[in-house]
Structures are given as C-alpha cells and as structure tokens.
Amino acid sequence: MASVLNVSAYLFTRIDDPGALGATLRDRAAGGGLRGTILLAEEGVNLFLAxxxxxxxxxxxxxxxDPRFAAMRATxxxxxxVPFGRLRVKVKREIIRMDRPEVRPQDGRAPAVSPATLRRWLDRGADDDGREIVLVDTRNAFEVDYGTFAGARDWRIERFTQFPDAAAAHRAELEGKTVVTFCTGGIRCEKAAxxxxxxxxxAYQLDGGVLGWFAQQGGAHWNGGCFVFDEREALDAALTPVSPAAGERAA
Structure with missing residues (x-):
C-alpha cells in the first residue's frame, strides 16, 4: 500500500506578513521531513506537500x-x-498570477458549484433552471492535453495571464448560459470565475477543482488524466499516477 501522503491546498486570505510566515512554515515543514512547494502572497497561500x-x-x-487558514481544505x-526533490517556499506578488489587481478573491470567494451539483447538471444536460452549461477549462494548453471534461471550452492559453483576453474573445460562447470554470485544484478557476x-x-467555479471532482465523482464526464506539478506528472480518476505510456502519449 502506498505510504506517502500528498496534499494540494490553497486559500485566498489576507496575509500581511508573507515573508515572516514563509520562514515559519519552512521550519515547520522541514522539521517534519516534508517536501514540495509553498507559495505565499498577500492574497493567500498555495501549497503542494508530501x-x-x-x-x-x-x-x-x-x-x-491560525484563524486566517481555518477554512483551508486539502485534496x-x-x-x-515523495514526488518532490526538495522543499521550496516562495513569496510572490500573487499565488496564481493573473495580473488583474481588481480581482481580489481574498475579499470574497467566487460562487462555487459542488462536484455533486455539477454531476447532476451534466447528467441532465442543463442546470436546475434549465440553462445550458458551459464548462471552461482555465488551465494551460499542455495541461488540457492530458485530459479534460467532455465538451469543455479550451482556449489554448499558454499562461493564466492570457485568460482575460481569451474570455473577451470568446464572450459570445458564454452569454446567457451558466458557466462553470475549472482547474486542477481550484485556485485558477476561482480567479477566473x-x-x-x-x-x-x-460564472461559477468547480469547488475543489479536478482533483476534488476525481475524489467525489471519479471519472464521470472526464476524458484522460489530470496533469499535476510534481514528479508523478499526471493522475487518473482514482488519484493514482497514470501509466508512463499514457504520459508519453500526452506529451
């Protein structure tokens, strides 16, 4: 049985002392023998640890x-x-860069749709009010190539900062419909929504992202795997690494 626990977690919350907090978290993680990445900014924290x-x-x-992080959930x-070579702690301007300072999820979370609700909508082909559902993949193109929801919009962006312009170019596809944005763990689709x-x-975000969907709904409505930013490369719907052959085909 696999013995290494991997967690992915983020939370948009106000942090006035990201540098000092980073030093504390580095010492705490290193003391426990953990490896991975912790990103901190004034807007929150994003971490991948094992x-x-x-x-x-x-x-x-x-x-x-810490009350600032009491609401943080982990997948x-x-x-x-351990799929990480070392422990890295970084303080950045944004924990996920969008270059849109007016988008401030630390001041209020984007409306979210649970995996169970989205599954119901996708099974019936419309939301509870009968509106058409549009799924928007907010990940980079190479990530989408590993797998995505059936019928999801893929605008072939190369970095998240391109999302606002891509959304403007495809606005007609979204108007009058219920839009659900999604990403690996929830951080990008929250800003996108x-x-x-x-x-x-x-627009709504998929609560917990693709990994949360896998944990609750398995591979329903999903094709392929999900790219992850560690040495496992991609996970299948059972949250286990895909076979090397699958990764090679995706690459």
Whole structure:
C-alpha cells in the first residue's frame, strides 16, 4: 500500500506578513521531513506537500490553527515515493498570477458549484433552471492535453495571464448560459470565475477543482488524466499516477 501522503491546498486570505510566515512554515515543514512547494502572497497561500502521513496532517492542523487558514481544505492522494526533490517556499506578488489587481478573491470567494451539483447538471444536460452549461477549462494548453471534461471550452492559453483576453474573445460562447470554470485544484478557476462575473457573465467555479471532482465523482464526464506539478506528472480518476505510456502519449 502506498505510504506517502500528498496534499494540494490553497486559500485566498489576507496575509500581511508573507515573508515572516514563509520562514515559519519552512521550519515547520522541514522539521517534519516534508517536501514540495509553498507559495505565499498577500492574497493567500498555495501549497503542494508530501511526506509521512502523520507529519503532513500535523502540518495542516498547525496551519489551520491560525484563524486566517481555518477554512483551508486539502485534496489528498497517495504515492509510493515523495514526488518532490526538495522543499521550496516562495513569496510572490500573487499565488496564481493573473495580473488583474481588481480581482481580489481574498475579499470574497467566487460562487462555487459542488462536484455533486455539477454531476447532476451534466447528467441532465442543463442546470436546475434549465440553462445550458458551459464548462471552461482555465488551465494551460499542455495541461488540457492530458485530459479534460467532455465538451469543455479550451482556449489554448499558454499562461493564466492570457485568460482575460481569451474570455473577451470568446464572450459570445458564454452569454446567457451558466458557466462553470475549472482547474486542477481550484485556485485558477476561482480567479477566473470572479473575473467573468465582473464582466457580466453568470460564472461559477468547480469547488475543489479536478482533483476534488476525481475524489467525489471519479471519472464521470472526464476524458484522460489530470496533469499535476510534481514528479508523478499526471493522475487518473482514482488519484493514482497514470501509466508512463499514457504520459508519453500526452506529451
């Protein structure tokens, strides 16, 4: 049985001291033998960590003891080895760069759709009010190539900063419909949904992203795997690494 616990988590929340907090989290993670990446900015935290299960859980428990991070949830998966070479802690201007300072999820979360609700909508072909559903993949093109929802919009963006311009170019596809944005773990689609709402589009984010969907709905309505930013490369709907052959085909 796989013994290494991997977690992916983020939370948009106001952080006045990202540098000082980064030093504290580095010491705490290193002390538990954890490896991975922790990104911090004034708008929040984004982390991918792996290690012994008890140490990973202890790290998350300590982080959530801080009121700023009490609401943070984590998506979990297991592997036979730690899929990170080292521990990195970085302080950045944004934990996910969009270059749209008016989009401030730390001031209010984007409306979210649970995997169960989205599954119901996709099964019936419309939302609860009978409106057409449009799924928008907010990930970069190479990530989409590993797998995506059936029928999802893929605007072939190369970096997330291109999303607002791509959305403007494809606005006609979205108007009058219920739009659900999605990404790997939820961080990009949260900013994307807020931006679309600012532009007058009825947009929601998929709560928990693709990994949350896999955990609750498996591979329903999904084709392929999901790229992850670690040495596993991509996960299947069971949250286990895809076979090397599948990764080679995607590449």
């Amino acid at each position: 290690g012994r299960a008890d140490e990973v859980r202890a790290f998350l428990d300590a982080l959530r003891a 979990k998966s297991w592997s036979d080895a 807020l931006h679309l709402r600012d532009e007058g589009i009825a």
